[in-house]
Amino acid sequence: MGRWEPDAAGRLREAAMALYAERGYDGTTVAEIADRAGVTARTFFRHFADKREVLFAGSELLQEHMVAALAAAPSDATPMTAMTTAVLASADFFDDIRREYSRRRAAVITSTPELRERELIKMATLTTALTEGLLARGVPPDIAALAAETGVAVFRVAFERWINAPDDVPIIDVLQTTLKNLAGLT
Amino acid sequence: MGRWEPDAAGRLREAAMALYAERGYDGTTVAEIADRAGVTARTFFRHFADKREVLFAGSELLQEHMVAALAAAPSDATPMTAMTTAVLASADFFDDIRREYSRRRAAVITSTPELRERELIKMATLTTALTEGLLARGVPPDIAALAAETGVAVFRVAFERWINAPDDVPIIDVLQTTLKNLAGLT
Known part of the structure; x- marks a missing residue:
């Protein structure tokens, strides 16, 4: 000690x-x-600041990583291409070892209203950070907000699907399928 | 009295x-x-249950209305067409009289963390309700979740834009522009 x-x-x-x-x-x-x-x-x-932050310290790292990927996208990339780069970069965080942890974390969060709220706030903060990243790339405000909301929606849906998927499915595949589904939807 | x-x-x-x-x-x-x-x-x-619910009682009516519009969409509509019907139905709630109220409400919510959280929860609840509505239409789970998240993203971005728009712009126009922007993005 x-x-x-x-x-x-x-x-x-x-x-x-x-x-x-x-x-x-x-x-x-x-x-x-x-x-x-x-x-x-x-x-x-x-x-950690408290017992809640044990569960959320990773969210800030994920956000920094996604924002960095967005900033590093080629300057002539469209808003959605840049956003896709950021969404796919989230895969660096969630390897197979992380999946079991992510599943258990999701179970704790789902069963505790205070944590569900905290998770919503973290996702809203991520959306704001990505919106700002798009604005810094010169994307107009309305498009930036929409692309960021859409990117986070893809991440959320893919992440939820990944933790419920068989163990041999990597998150990058689920992210790519979800991005394809989005293109097919609209 | x-x-x-x-x-x-x-x-x-x-x-x-x-x-x-x-x-x-x-x-x-x-x-x-x-x-x-x-x-x-x-x-x-x-x-009202408490002083917070004065601000959120309308959210439930909005949700019921959007879910009803989704259910009433033609049975052969694609998931996104059905979702678009629900998103456009939100315009029934926000006429010009409502705009000034909506602006003042947004200012109160933005300045109070507890209310911002509550608003996030209401939007998450709306997303869940719309996902369930799509599932009831026979849409596969992954597509349903993605279409609902995307629809709510469009509503949020359009609503935010509308309350900051000049007084002669009706919300239906902003919703339609935002849906067009989404199609252009992806």
């Missing part, structure tokens, strides 16, 4: 997820999460 | 909106809203 903990954040995340599944989110304390992970509460708070 | 009040709900809504603008949402009580509207608190509670 007190010394440097290799991957303490990863162990805290695992411990939190196990406890949320066993006792429910509301019935779990930070002290119990730290204890299960074999670290002190102080170490917990070095990594 | 105590007797039947013609359009008490409308007056309560107006009173609430005026007070939220003057004192802020958090600084306003149900008693003050009832007093300003010239009714008793008991009358308030006959119409």
